[in-house]
Amino acid sequence: MRWSGDVGIITGRYVSQDDSTVIQLWARARNGESILMRIHGIEPWVEITPLGRWDPSKSVEIDSLLEKEEIIRIEGPETKLTDLGEKPVWRIFVSQPFVVPRLRQDLGMKWTVLSGDIPFVNRFFLDGDLAMHVSIDGEIGVGDEPVDSIVDLTMDDVQHCEPFPVPFTVFSFDLETSIAHDTILCGAAVIEDMGSGERTRHTFTGPEDVILRELTDLVRACDADIITGYNIDNFDLPRITDRANLIAGRNKSARMSLMGWGRVALKESEGKRNRDSLYPKRGTARAWNLAGRCVMDTWWQARQVLRPQRETLKFVSRLLFPDDEDMQKMDVDASKMDEEWATRPDVVLEYCLRDAELPLDIMKKIQAFRRKEAVAAVAKVSLDTSANGSTSQLIDSLVIRHADRVGIAVPLTGSADRKEGQITGGYVHDVEAGLHPWIAILDFKSMYPSIMIGKNICFTTRIDPGSTEQPDEEEEIHESPTGAKFRNQSVRKGMVPHLLEGLMAQRDEHKAGLKNAKDDALKSFHDQMQYAVKILMNSFYGVFASGFYRFTHRDLGSSITAWARHNIKTIINKLDQEGHKVVYSDTDSIFVKTPVEGVKDPKEAMIEFGHSTAERFSEDSAELEFEKGLSVFFSHGAKKRYVGQVVWPSEEMLVRGYETQRTDSFQFLTDGMKEMFRHVLSDDSETAVQLAIEMIAEAKAGKVPIRKLIMSKSCKGKFDKTRNVWDFSKDYANPDSMVQVRAARKLIEKGLPFTPGMKIGFIVTNARNRPMEIEPWLEEDPVSDYDGQYYADRLATALGRLTEAFDWTGKELLSGNRQTSLFSF
DNA sequence: TTGTTCGCCTAA
DNA sequence: TGAGTTAGGCGAACAA
Structure with missing residues (x-):
């Protein structure tokens, strides 16, 4: 029996069988079936080349390597390009992927090892030039993994498939736990079929082992592709593993039934792996990992996409669904969970179910799964790598597959000299404090990618004095302002410029697709894709x-960066010489004043000036665009902090850097500052000052609603398992002098969960003492008093920076009158 | 009161 | 969250 169709690959691993290696890839098909693909016939290998520069007169003795048991055969040599020029490269086929780390060390003494640290599963994507979405046609096989179909394949049976929205099954869950005993009191799960949009809801009560067993059964029965929940990485998953281990003790079959969430058979051997195991594991990796499923924490996704001022489930839900009444009712006091569970278990269970369902709503709203799917399609990796992998893994995926195709050797990570010290970054021009009318903002289009393309910057084009490869005299090389030299693209095009050009073209295609799309689904698809391409392009430089x-x-x-600074400074100088004032510039943007003297329509003049100036200074690989036109620009004189009234291409207020943009500020300040900006920009300093004075007085008198005074900062920390306490000393030189650490300690004291890296909200209750006294903000048990003088001072400092442009200092704002007016004549 | 250090968060 | 970068503002704590 055969199975054929289109699938989306979620995650994979390899398994060793006697004398071959099989890659297992778990996927969800377009028709909704779950598929385990078993790829046969890919052989593990590494490559080697003699150490140092290649000397063709020397002979190389390689056959003795065959004496090593793990080496099956040797192919080559093939000439490949390395950082020291062209060298002969032999491919060493090995018995199993897991022998590579040892072999790498052994061979490393006498050889330069290449391609020796690429996870074996990646070979599927690299060798087949495949991405997350593929079409397969193979024989249905037999196996005990819990999926709809198992399909045996060779690389010939797999083809690239145009990306399509995969109908994933998502499992979202939540646990309520006892503060006194660490036990699990109850649990809930909501399962969504992204194909139909249908959901099923489940709750779990009873003895802890029953809850764990039923949860495990449900994960397996519903055949989940993605596991989510709010803060599961740091709370629910560690709790499940801890409790299951404790209950199971040495009883392995109990452990399987309590936490065998992996998409593999309930077999003892499946629990032994460090990764892609029957059990959820984290190890040293940043995300949880288990066989066949992708773990995506809704907290982490929401934080990345939304940058909310606070990060509790409640705050994020309110932010996204302000009209949802369910959010307001049913308040269970988490700091008194044992009591709540004893007195009103039904309410707690309902609350738990809601908290299991909300993550699905949040993920849907922020389109988290489709975003990651688009990145996976563009970077040509699995969903799991896209969701949980590092940026360098995405870049690796594109670069290595290209290197393999054009005969470029792939060095090991860490083989190059470590970069010592920092490199110099972008140029930031001083800002002149005050109001500036009619400012045109010009900026370089994709500045760093354009420079990489234009100057052919790549690992493979850098001219190293130590290399055997040197350019001819006629070759027009690129010499950067730092003195570094790169080959001409007509002689050797770099991998990076090649890939970036491809991505730029791809982005244009999706932008065109977006424009011509007939329906919303197609529009959304092209938008996700063009955005994913943009993200990836901008990741190259970093x-x-x-x-x-x-x-x-x-x-x-x-x-x-040197070329970037050179380009922008050249333009700033030229504008300056022409008498055009540059009021600000940061890395790839120039804020230039429009000449409007005697002009009837200054806005029209600015639009014309913006376009013509951008065009005048544009070059092939440094294209300048007229991005925005401001009727007025204001800064108090600090770099990276400004506000402007945009009048072209649309009407909006543009704010950068100021407290309104910052998540560690408080709402009363950000709201008020936004209003002040409107007055400042309309040159109504009197009203602005008036507003500032009123706000400060309100705070001092304690009349500001306390909710508007919550500040929040993220707090690091590590759990010390041996001492069973939270340890902040690894992350902070002096932990208790950090306000967020003091807030975290108070939360922990109350038995509330603390998540390292999560923002903690707090209120300043007394700033006269050093360090200042604070109380963490708890929605269920809000603080009632605050230090009005402290907030008045903060407001005066922040708002005073703005009013100082009109000769009102923060101190004068605080006192409500201007003493220096005597001298201001 | 002032200068320094640490750490957060942002702009690009 | 063991890996994208640097430039920069600013608040709090602390030493002098």
């Missing part, structure tokens, strides 16, 4: 400028 990436050299990053 990865290649990093100190540890495999294709890195310190000259790459520093040359890119």
